[in-house]
Amino acid sequence: MYRFLLTPRWWGINVFVLLAIPFCVFMGSWQLGRFEDRVQDHRAATEQVAAGRDEAARPLDSMLPVDKSTAGRRVTASGRYGEQLLVPGRELDGRRGFYVLTLLRTGSGKALPVVRGWLPGAADAAKAPAPPAGEVTVTGALQASEAPGDDGVSARGGLPAGQTAAISSASLVNLVPYRLYDAWVTLDKGDAGMKAVPARAPSGSGLDLKAFQNLGYTGEWFVFAGFVVFMWFRLLRREIEFQRDAALGLVPEDRAPVPSA
Template sequence: MYRFLLTPRWWGINVFAVLAIPFCIFMGSWQLGRFEDRVDSHRQQADRTAAAETAVARPLADLLPVDQVTSGRQARARGTYDAGHQLLVPDRTLDRKAGSRPGFYVLTPLRTDDGKALPVVRGWLPGDADNPADTAKVPAPPTGEVTVTGALQASENIDTSGVQAGGGLPKGQLGMISAASLVNIVPYPVHDAWITLGDSTAPLKAVPPAAAEGSGLDLKAFQNLGYTGEWFVFAGFVVFMWFRLFRREAEAARDLELGIGEGAGEVA
């Protein structure tokens, strides 16, 4: 009755099912592992951030280059603020909650002894970076040599101002905090990192450090979870279709043995 399983057609179907099901299960398990890794990374980053808030600040050179381990750590640097190249970073909020007020960061390069400047976000102000009434509230940076302490951050790779990097913003504004963006604005090399001061001078408000890239439960993490479900659904679909074809073929073979429906065994 089941001799049809030995036909070339069914050999092909069986080989496909035997290969497809483990492959789908493997890919689903891999995507699930990626999601779990992101959850663990998010938890570890949260623990590191909490620990960094009470940790003793370390020299900037000891924490570079910035990675998931050093991101958010308290860094210490000494130098002189370059008020002549102070920049405003528009369209920033202190958090992502609904109803949060729009505003802008105040970024001032700190000329350090190693010859490179460190971008320092001295704080955040509510308002519009294009409005003179709002920008007039920006306090001047301290003069002379100073020591700054703040949370270390990696260079951004997304322009949150809504304007493509490289143009569109007025002079004195910056859409993306990165060495690549600053290299054409300031006449000296810049560290591929920046810090946000934890103790800002009024009326500026301190900017909390952002999670390191790839360590949060972002859209990519939930995409991994969605792909996990898709691969397991594909595996189930292969099993379902195999049993559906098998049942049709078995019923056709049984009818043929009973002399009912001549040629039923040819049904696809």
Template sequence: MYRFLLTPRWWGINVFAVLAIPVCLFMGSWQLSRFETRVDSHRDQQTQADAARTADSAPLGDLLPVSTETSGRQATATGRYDTGHQLLVPDRDLDARKGFYVLTLLRTGEGKALPVVRGWLPGDAGSKDDTAKIPAPPSGEVTVTGALQASESPSSKGVRTSGGLPQGQLGVISAASLVNLVPYPVYDAWITVTEAAAPLTAVPPAAAPNSGLDLKAFQNLGYTGEWFVFAGFVAFMWVRLYRREAEAARDLALGITPGLPDGPGDPDGPDDAPQKRSPAEAA
């Protein structure tokens, strides 16, 4: 009765099911492990952030390149502020309020400039009334201490691209976006000062890229469920096809032809079905 399992058609169905189900289970387990890694990374990042706030500051060169271990660490750099290339970073929220960052480049003795976010102001970066409140940066040689941050990418949450922004504004804080705005090389990192001059508000350091429980982490969890659903769907369809084929084989073994009525007579209806008669015949 079950010889249909040895037909070429069922060989193909069986091979597909045998391969598809383990692959789906593997991919679901892999996505789950990615989510668990993100959870562990979030915990480690929280621990590192707490440690970074209490750790002693270190020279900028000792913390580069920026990694998950050095992101948020207090870095120090010495140089002179370039007041001719001060930039505003619009559409940055702080404490549920709209505002903008004030970014000034610090020319260091290493030949490169360090982007320094001197603070945040509420308001619109395009408003003269709001920008008039920005205090001038310190003159002369200064030593700046702040939380080290990795360069932003256009895909980062809350980051606006530089396209279409007016002169003097910057959408993404990165060396790639600054290379066309200043005539000197820039570090592929930036710092946000620990103490900002009034009325500026110090910007808290952000989490390191690709760490923490962000939207991408929960996408991994969603993909986990999808892969397990795919595996269950393949198993369900195999059982359904198997049962339908087994019932058809059992009917053939009993002499029942699929699609035909069980009794003799016209396949369109039983022989003793009432027939319509004309009025003359009825009379």
């Protein structure tokens, strides 16, 4: 009854099934591995940010450029505060508010964006405390430049003068008359009564949309593998039923069933 499995048509079906199942399992395992790597990156980055709060601060220039190994680490820099901007639409402890961002003009000739703290409510320059005058030394967590679409970072434009949606050299270069570091610092302690903004894990190391896309693709590939097996058994059952009917003379033997879904 199963001699039909040796026909050219079934050879093609069987070869396809034998190739498709391992391929789907391999792709599903690869996507799962990508998800697990992102989970591990997220865990390592979170632990690094937590550990960075207790380590000694290092000079800013020794920790640049910002990458996954330096993001969240404590740094120190000296200079004089200059231009001040507001970063609206930022949440802290479940409340909506804004960051107070002040440019620290360092001896290197570049300015370092420093988030001095967070205030609740709509962004209002009148609410933001003025920065200290004279030479200051700041200590805080080093952060990579933000990009629109990052967690909490708005992509909208058309903000009022004195505001920026993202803390990045690309966003600030047209707003301030300084050369800029491609990084920023959030102070350990909020300045002038403001709330300190906690350091975040670097972009791309969290459980973001891409991570859950990997998990979704994992499920899809394993479903495809199961679907291939299901369709093979369905075609096999139809062929067996046809052979049985042909043996009983219910259908001509030369009319083989056409595989279909």
